[in-house]
Amino acid sequence: MTIYQVAAHAGVSITTVSRVMRESGPVAGETRDRVLEAIDTLRFVPSRLGRGLAERRHAANGIVFPDLSGPYYAEVVVGYEEVAAELGRSVLILSTHGREAVRSRVLDLASRVDGLVIFGRTVRDDVVDEVVAMGVPVVLLARTAVAGVDTISTENLASARQLAAHLLDHGHRRLAFLGDPESSSDTAARWAGLSGVLTERGIRPRQPVRCGFSEASGRTVARRLLSAARGRPQALVCADDEIALGALLAAEELSLSVPGDVAITGWDDIMAARYARPGLTTVRQPMRELGGRAARALDERIAGERVAARHDVLHTEVVIRSSCGEHD
């Protein structure tokens, strides 16, 4: 089913059909009716490829993220899709997961869209540059900045400081950070906030304990830390909620009470954080808004409305529950 068949059916040229569909240019009422009827009868849906080629645009955006399991990325993606759809753009997704060949997948994606959001540490800087060099607008999400490229991220440092201060006020002194500051700029900032406060209060921060972003990883690492003969940490500050939930399990297995024997905090405020017992103290991020912002920033760039790079930082909120100490 092509525009030619519609034109033939309606007895007009394809130009006229195009004009009717796009409401560009004048068409006589009667002609329009004939065309519309033909479109309807033949159930004509124009080919996006033909249209895209002629218009030189895809009317689609892409987003690259590490994974969708865990509520964090999913929420951001859904926020992104919501706004993108509103702006008349389809959304292509690419999960890098731990795949090889990320570069070629990203470049392929870039050739299918008008703009690309790159989320977290999924793509190397030089590949980002390559995409930018292709002339594809890029917005970075929760990722270290690259010169001249828009960035949207959430506040980390201040919240981490606030969390650290809260723990210290509870009397905890031996704090351990579970997560790899080199794995993402977010994690790095969280660690910086924590270690900064400790140093200011005259406590020498313990080296961060490398830990993958998963419950299994958190559990293993926490078990090791908590079963230490001496110098057992009084509080585990985890880089995200999944690690913290794993740590909670580890404590339970070792018959340690939380927060009595050890305090535990997470980051993200995922659903399970609220249902865990004790409830997990954590930091809430506006995940949907993060995605929505990215979609809008990208749209501005695609429309060419803005040239200067933009760097938004969204506000976060410490959520105190009982895993970090008893409260009234």
Place this chain on the structure above:
Amino acid sequence: MTIYQVAAHAGVSITTVSRVMRESGPVAGETRDRVLEAIDTLRFVPSRLGRGLAERRHAANGIVFPDLSGPYYAEVVVGYEEVAAELGRSVLILSTHGREAVRSRVLDLASRVDGLVIFGRTVRDDVVDEVVAMGVPVVLLARTAVAGVDTISTENLASARQLAAHLLDHGHRRLAFLGDPESSSDTAARWAGLSGVLTERGIRPRQPVRCGFSEASGRTVARRLLSAARGRPQALVCADDEIALGALLAAEELSLSVPGDVAITGWDDIMAARYARPGLTTVRQPMRELGGRAARALDERIAGERVAARHDVLHTEVVIRSSCGEHD
């Protein structure tokens, strides 16, 4: 950057450039090297639109789902993307959320892909027919079947029966089902399994209690049921985990013990189900595999390898935790 510029740079025709890129047809070693060098120097990435138009394929698939919040859909989508990428296809997503204009969005999506997965009760049957009539292969996921269209779903009836039997064996008699059997074929089957077992055992099943698929909704409905002066249900069988978690909250608010005063079960085995206290008895579905299967079924259809409609049903597993009664 187009194939023409690459051809000019290498001093060959675009035909040769195309052949080098696709490794179709013979090219002399030296010529190939010149072309590859030109591609590299000019950082040429072929236009998907041009290629797609010529090949008459998109090398992309779509998926339509209600929402991505909650782990269920996200997991399925990620399983889908994983397999689709492996098969060399990009993935376009469309969340219907509670949007108007679903039909036109779906038709637009259909015009951008080689095949489409429609997930849950997002799209009306007549629109599905319309997509099929466009010649776009469709696979339905966890959705009522449509004639001639592939369907992938998970087992519901047997697991629901098993769950019901388990509750009855615990001595519970007054069971209430929270969820709307008319909202999806999955829910309908779960209700059918429950009510079937009750009837067989001579217990007259109570009408299902309509309830949205959310924690808030579950909480409200459960609070109403549990605060009834008399005839309070002894067990709440919830259509999914989020409803069940809401019910758990309601019980807590009313100072009822779970499972002592009331048993509660969910469905899906989301992460929070495991962390809730008491742990939530539920039914686990192979969510990633659900998505993966859909991707493969779609691929077969696109490749034209199969004509007959296929109806896969994936196995599910009842997960007994403590919310349904004390166990050893």
Place this chain on the structure above:
DNA sequence: TCGGCGCGTGAAAGCGCTTGCACCCCGCGA
């Protein structure tokens, strides 16, 4: 010596759409 066969290459015809430009025709004012 000559016909034929492959290999290497390019011209050109699409693929399905948008859009600049030209054309026709009618109504109006001069």
Place this chain on the structure above:
DNA sequence: TCGCGGGGTGCAAGCGCTTTCACGCGCCGA
């Protein structure tokens, strides 16, 4: 009566690729 303007329409030139066919050229066997 003629000229002009504008509404209505279509022609045709792209957009960036793939692929069919045709062509030229060495090399082989007869």
